[in-house]
Amino acid sequence: MGSEAMAMTAFISLSPRTSLIHRSFISAKAFQSSLRLKPFNSPVILRNPVVHISASSMSIEAAPEKFSKQSFLDRRESGFLHFVKYHGLGNDFILVDNRDSLEPKVTPEQAVKLCDRNFGVGADGVIFAMPGINGTDYSMRIFNSDGSEPEMCGNGVRCFARFIAELDNIKGKHSFTVHTGAGLIVPEIQDGGKVRVDMGQPVLNPSDVPTKLPANKDQTVIGSELQVNGLTWNVTCVSMGNPHCVTFGTKESQNLRVDELNLAEIGPKFEHHEMFPARINTEFVQVFSRSHLKMRVWERGAGATLACGTGACAVLVAAVLEGRAEKSCTVDLPGGPLEIQWNEEDNHVYMTGPAEVVFYGSIPL
Numbered sequence: 001m002g003s004e005a006m007a008m009t010a011f012i013s014l015s016p017r018t019s020l021i022h023r024s025f026i027s028a029k030a031f032q033s034s035l036r037l038k039p040f041n042s043p044v045i046l047r048n049p050v051v052h053i054s055a056s057s058m059s060i061e062a063a064p065e066k067f068s069k070q071s072f073l074d075r076r077e078s079g080f081l082h083f084v085k086y087h088g089l090g091n092d093f094i095l096v097d098n099r100d101s102l103e104p105k106v107t108p109e110q111a112v113k114l115c116d117r118n119f120g121v122g123a124d125g126v127i128f129a130m131p132g133i134n135g136t137d138y139s140m141r142i143f144n145s146d147g148s149e150p151e152m153c154g155n156g157v158r159c160f161a162r163f164i165a166e167l168d169n170i171k172g173k174h175s176f177t178v179h180t181g182a183g184l185i186v187p188e189i190q191d192g193g194k195v196r197v198d199m200g201q202p203v204l205n206p207s208d209v210p211t212k213l214p215a216n217k218d219q220t221v222i223g224s225e226l227q228v229n230g231l232t233w234n235v236t237c238v239s240m241g242n243p244h245c246v247t248f249g250t251k252e253s254q255n256l257r258v259d260e261l262n263l264a265e266i267g268p269k270f271e272h273h274e275m276f277p278a279r280i281n282t283e284f285v286q287v288f289s290r291s292h293l294k295m296r297v298w299e300r301g302a303g304a305t306l307a308c309g310t311g312a313c314a315v316l317v318a319a320v321l322e323g324r325a326e327k328s329c330t331v332d333l334p335g336g337p338l339e340i341q342w343n344e345e346d347n348h349v350y351m352t353g354p355a356e357v358v359f360y361g362s363i364p365l
C-alpha cells in the first residue's frame with residue numbers, strides 16, 4: 001500500500017431501507033464516515049441488496065446482480081486482500097481468511113494503514129483466522145490498530161467465531177476450539193446468534209500480568225496504590241491472557257463517575273506507566289449494584305474503544321476480588337452490555353455478547 005489514501009473496493013450488504021443507495025452516487029469517504037457515525041446497533045447496514053463501492057474512483061455504484069457472501073469469501077485474486085469487517089459492541093475488526101497459512105497475510109505496518117479511520121478501512125484491529133495448532137480447530141492472531149500484537153481479544157474472538165461459521169457455512173449452535181496467544185479459548189455460537197466464550201482462568205500473579213507493582217501477601221495486586229496524573233489510584237491487576245489494570249476510583253474518591261473522565265488524557269498515562277512493562281489496558285469502573293457495572297476502557301495499542309471483552313472479564317474479576325460484586329454481572333460498555341460470569345467450579349470466566357457483520361471489502365495490498 002502506498003502512503004496516500006488506499007484505493008478500496010468494498011461490497012456492502014445493505015438493508016432494504018437503504019436500497020435507495022443503489023441509484024445514488026456518493027463519495028466513498030462520505031459513505032465510510034456515515035458508517036462510522038451511525039450507532040452500531042443501527043439497522044442501516046447489512047443484509048440483502050449488495051452495493052459495490054469503488055473508492056479509487058470515489059463513487060458508489062450498484063453491484064452485479066448475482067452476488068453471494070460465499071462467492072465473495074471464496075475470492076482469491078492476487079494483489080488484493082479480501083476481508084469482512086465485523087464489530088462486537090462497536091469494537092471493530094477486519095477479519096482475514098488466513099486458513100491456508102500460519103503466516104499473516106498482512107504485516108503490522110499494513111495493519112496500521114488498514115485500521116486508519118481516515119485513510120484506510122477503519123478498525124480497532126486486524127484478526128487472522130488461521131489453521132489450528134496443538135490439536136485445536138483454528139488459531140487466531142490479531143494486530144492492534146498501532147500494529148502491536150496482543151495475546152487475546154474477547155470481542156474479536158466472538159467476531160472470529162461468526163466469521164468461521166460464515167466461511168464454513170455452519171448454521172445454529174456450534175462451538176470451536178481456538179488457539180490464541182493466551183492459550184485455548186472456546187467460543188460457542190448460540191441459537192440466537194450471540195456468542196458465549198470460555199475465556200479461561202484469570203491470572204493474578206503480578207509477574208505474569210505483568211506488573212512491577214508489589215505483590216500482596218497472597219501474590220496478587222488487589223486494591224494497590226498507583227500514582228497517575230498527580231492522583232493516587234486504587235488498582236487491581238488481572239491478566240485475561242492480556243494485561244489489565246482495573247480501577248474503581250482514587251484514594252480521595254472511591255466512586256468513579258466514568259462519563260466524567262478525560263480518557264484521552266489519563267488513558268495513555270496508565271498505558272505507558274513504568275509499572276507495566278508490557279503496557280496495559282485500563283478499565284475505569286462505576287458500580288451500579290452487585291450485579292451491574294459500567295466501564296470505560298483505554299486499550300493498549302488501540303486507545304479508547306467502544307468495548308473490550310477481555311477488559312469486561314477483568315473488571316468482573318477485580319470487582320469480585322475487591323468485594324464489590326457477585327460472580328455474575330452485566331457490564332455496560334459504551335457500545336452496549338456484556339454478560340460476564342466467573343464460574344466457581346472450573347474458575348473460568350465466561351463472556352456472552354453479540355458479533356455482527358459490518359461489510360465485505362477488498363483492498364489492494
Ligand SMILES: N[C@@H](CCC[C@H](N)C(=O)O)C(=O)O
Nearest residue numbers: 150153154155242308309310
Ligand atoms: N478489544 C479487545 C482487546 C484487544 C487487545 C488489547 N488492545 C491488548 O493490546 O491487549 C477485547 O475485546 O478484548
